[in-house]
Amino acid sequence: MSELAALKQKLEERFVYLNGGIREQGERRLWTEVSYDLFFEVLDFAVRELGFNALCTITGLDEGEYLAFIYHLSQGGIVLNLKTRVVKDKENLRTVTGYFPGAAIYEREVTDLLGVKVEGLPSGVRYPLPDDWPTGQYPLRKDWDPKVLDQKGSA
Amino acid sequence: MDFDKTNDKDMQISIGPQHPALKEPTSFSLALRGEKIEAIQVKIGYNHRGIEKGCESRTYIQDMYLLERICGICSHAHSTAYVQAVETIAGLQVPRRALYLRVLIGELERIHSHLLWLGVAGHEIGFDTLLMYTWRDREAIMDLLAELTGNRVNYGINTIGGVRRDLTKEEGERIVKIIDHLAEQTKYYIQLAQEEVTLIQRLSGVGKLPREDALRLGAVGPTARASSITFDVRKDDPYAAYGELDFKAVSADQADVYGRTIVRLGELMEAYSLIKQVVKNLPDGPIAVRAPRKIPAGEALSRYEAPRGEDVHYVKSNGTENPERVKVRAPTLANTQAIAKMLEDRYLADLPIVVAAIDPCFSCTDRAIEVEGRGLMSWEKLRRYSIDWYRAQGVDFRNVKRVI
Numbered sequence: 001m002s003e004l005a006a007l008k009q010k011l012e013e014r015f016v017y018l019n020g021g022i023r024e025q026g027e028r029r030l031w032t033e034v035s036y037d038l039f040f041e042v043l044d045f046a047v048r049e050l051g052f053n054a055l056c057t058i059t060g061l062d063e064g065e066y067l068a069f070i071y072h073l074s075q076g077g078i079v080l081n082l083k084t085r086v087v088k089d090k091e092n093l094r095t096v097t098g099y100f101p102g103a104a105i106y107e108r109e110v111t112d113l114l115g116v117k118v119e120g121l122p123s124g125v126r127y128p129l130p131d132d133w134p135t136g137q138y139p140l141r142k143d144w145d146p147k148v149l150d151q152k153g154s155a
Numbered sequence: 156m157d158f159d160k161t162n163d164k165d166m167q168i169s170i171g172p173q174h175p176a177l178k179e180p181t182s183f184s185l186a187l188r189g190e191k192i193e194a195i196q197v198k199i200g201y202n203h204r205g206i207e208k209g210c211e212s213r214t215y216i217q218d219m220y221l222l223e224r225i226c227g228i229c230s231h232a233h234s235t236a237y238v239q240a241v242e243t244i245a246g247l248q249v250p251r252r253a254l255y256l257r258v259l260i261g262e263l264e265r266i267h268s269h270l271l272w273l274g275v276a277g278h279e280i281g282f283d284t285l286l287m288y289t290w291r292d293r294e295a296i297m298d299l300l301a302e303l304t305g306n307r308v309n310y311g312i313n314t315i316g317g318v319r320r321d322l323t324k325e326e327g328e329r330i331v332k333i334i335d336h337l338a339e340q341t342k343y344y345i346q347l348a349q350e351e352v353t354l355i356q357r358l359s360g361v362g363k364l365p366r367e368d369a370l371r372l373g374a375v376g377p378t379a380r381a382s383s384i385t386f387d388v389r390k391d392d393p394y395a396a397y398g399e400l401d402f403k404a405v406s407a408d409q410a411d412v413y414g415r416t417i418v419r420l421g422e423l424m425e426a427y428s429l430i431k432q433v434v435k436n437l438p439d440g441p442i443a444v445r446a447p448r449k450i451p452a453g454e455a456l457s458r459y460e461a462p463r464g465e466d467v468h469y470v471k472s473n474g475t476e477n478p479e480r481v482k483v484r485a486p487t488l489a490n491t492q493a494i495a496k497m498l499e500d501r502y503l504a505d506l507p508i509v510v511a512a513i514d515p516c517f518s519c520t521d522r523a524i525e526v527e528g529r530g531l532m533s534w535e536k537l538r539r540y541s542i543d544w545y546r547a548q549g550v551d552f553r554n555v556k557r558v559i
Contacts, residue, residue, distance in 0.1 A: 025243070025455065026243065028392055029455075029456060031454070053370065054370070054373055055373060056456075056458070056465070056467045056484060057467055057469075057482070057484035057488075059469045059480070059482040060482075061471065061479075061480055070469070072456055072467065072469070076386065076391045076392075077388075077391035077392035077393075078392075079392075079456055079458070081456055100371075100373060101371050101372055101492075102371065102372040102373030102374075102489065102492040102493075103373075104492070105488060105491065105492060106484075113207075123157075123159065124196070125196060125198045126200070127198075127199060127200050128199070128200035128203040129200065129203065130200065130201075130203075139205060139208050140207065140208060144208075146205070146208070
């Protein structure tokens with residue numbers, strides 16, 4: 001059994017609800033999706049038991065009613081792409097800096113560009129938008145139009 | 156210490172975003188006690204250009220050229236990481252010859268990037284002779300890239316499904332000649348790094364990043380490898396033709412700026428060897444397969460070992476000609492997290508070389524607002540726009556005398 005298949009099997013054995021929900025892509029990529037209330041138990045298992053000791057980045061996606069986030073966890077050459085969703089403008093994320101202190105900058109990035117709040121994120125300067133960026137404007141949301149920047153009052 | 160917990164005994168100073176010592180805009184807020192750094196806060200984001208958003212309204216092939224322009228130094232890193240993701244989604248079998256040629260350009264890029272870094276590092280510690288030597292050598296690679304691809308930077312060699320230019324036998328011979336010359340030069344720099352006392356003492360123990368901190372903060376590339384982390388995407392998650400080539404991931408255990416210098420010098424020697432292997436073993440056959448205009452729905456994550464470390468591209472397609480989402484995580488963003496740790500209990504005078512030692516590239520890091528809808532501006536319009544913008548900020552140039 002390949003290393004990737006073994007990891008997939010361990011995930012499926014530990015979490016029944018992941019059965020049939022994990023996709024292998026090529027030799028070194030796993031993709032799966034969990035609801036947000038189960039997210040931390042899967043993350044915890046992946047980090048502590050399966051050795052995914054690095055977070056490549058967090059990708060944020062605007063899916064209409066929801067905001068989706070993919071946590072790209074790596075263990076050497078293998079990447080587990082763990083996706084989850086929260087209701088847009090209603091639900092918040094909780095920080096993963098307890099597992100990966102370096103994740104702070106990725107969480108600030110999704111906060112600025114997609115407008116999700118991250119509970120427990122240590123204080124710090126915003127990234128990557130400027131300090132005078134108009135409030136409530138989230139450039140990576142699908143309905144965001146750059147023309148708002150040309151309106152009066154926005155520098 | 157956290158920057159917001161500093162007290163009035165500390166002197167707070169700002170360096171940047173515009174500062175003669177910085178090659179790109181970054182802002183450092185420092186709390187100093189005497190010459191010692193008590194706390195530091197790094198602000199980046201000044202080069203944010205909205206490239207990720209821009210990708211969503213362009214076709215896959217247009218995006219490749221846009222993403223290549225994220226960075227003027229590691230442009231091939233970004234374009235390759237992106238096309239690999241698209242090729243995975245589309246299920247394209249890229250010809251082996253093309254994969255070898257991608258390695259060739261990628262390693263030439265690593266050489267010119269590392270030689271550039273070595274010069275900058277020399278400059279930061281007052282060793283400008285090293286800057287002159289390495290930048291002279293680097294020109295040979297820039298000229299070579301211009302001959303092979305048509306451009307010194309932003310080579311435009313990639314396309315979805317392969318590469319756009321082939322390599323002739325004569326070009327291969329010329330490459331080997333130049334590489335042999337540079338290998339001799341680099342051996343001299345390695346000898347210098349091993350024997351030159353001033354250089355060793357200035358760099359040793361500066362910018363310490365122990366292995367566990369490098370892991371915890373997610374450092375990548377030569378910055379991480381100098382802290383005994385052997386991870387190299389080319390070895391651990393091989394792409395292009397790296398799986399068929401013989402090389403080693405160079406690492407060091409000094410965990411300081413000196414270690415980062417040793418790693419980059421070692422990587423230069425590995426790059427020369429890789430290039431010679433590519434030229435010698437270049438497979439016959441086509442250099443590209445035809446790619447569809449519309450990419451079927453799917454997603455992929457691609458990693459690439461850029462000169463500064465792991466470059467990550469995520470692409471999501473929706474069956475149309477334009478991607479649904481493109482996400483880029485450049486290596487500097489990962490390494491920026493470690494700067495504060497490296498400067499803990501160090502002196503202000505160490506800041507330039509410690510920051511330089513992660514080989515930061517903030518254009519890569521911030522990527523992302525190319526504002527649409529404003530169109531091209533004429534010089535007069537741009538000047539007017541800037542005057543109005545400053546006036547809105549309370550700065551009026553009306554009373555300034557024009558010299559010309």
